Amino acid sequence: MNDRPDLCSKVKLICIDISKFIDPDNPAQEIYDEMLNQNCPEWQNGYPDTMQKLKIYWNSLRRQSEIPLIFIGYDSTALLATPTGFSDSFLKAFSKFDRAICVVCEQGNIPLPTFSPSQPDLVAAVVAWIRRSILENRHPL
Numbered sequence: 001m002n003d004r005p006d007l008c009s010k011v012k013l014i015c016i017d018i019s020k021f022i023d024p025d026n027p028a029q030e031i032y033d034e035m036l037n038q039n040c041p042e043w044q045n046g047y048p049d050t051m052q053k054l055k056i057y058w059n060s061l062r063r064q065s066e067i068p069l070i071f072i073g074y075d076s077t078a079l080l081a082t083p084t085g086f087s088d089s090f091l092k093a094f095s096k097f098d099r100a101i102c103v104v105c106e107q108g109n110i111p112l113p114t115f116s117p118s119q120p121d122l123v124a125a126v127v128a129w130i131r132r133s134i135l136e137n138r139h140p141l
Contacts, residue, residue, distance in 0.1 A: 032048050
């Protein structure tokens with residue numbers, strides 16, 4: 001994405017590696033902590049300790065942001081012999097979040113836009129998805 005200044009200045013890209021989560025079924029606090037590390041503002045209601053509270057925080061961020069927020073969850077172990085993978089309960093909860101959210105992994109049957117980490121055009125495919133997501137939500141790029 002850094003080689004795409006036309007997109008970098010027009011979206012807030014939040015990329016989080018799920019392979020480091022301690023509680024893969026309810027990583028709300030860890031996702032929030034990573035979001036803070038990526039310069040997202042603190043939530044005035046403390047740490048969201050459930051996926052439901054994280055969703056409320058996400059919606060609040062979207063309303064306050066002047067540019068579209070894009071969330072990409074990925075598994076840095078996806079191409080290893082024993083990948084961490086995404087928890088089904090996490091994916092089910094995460095699929096309830098609104099707007100531009102996707103995952104990069106090899107798992108199937110995910111209720112979110114999904115990209116394979118092994119596809120040769122991964123970055124181009126994600127950039128095209130970001131463009132479509134923003135256009136669908138009426139944010140010009």
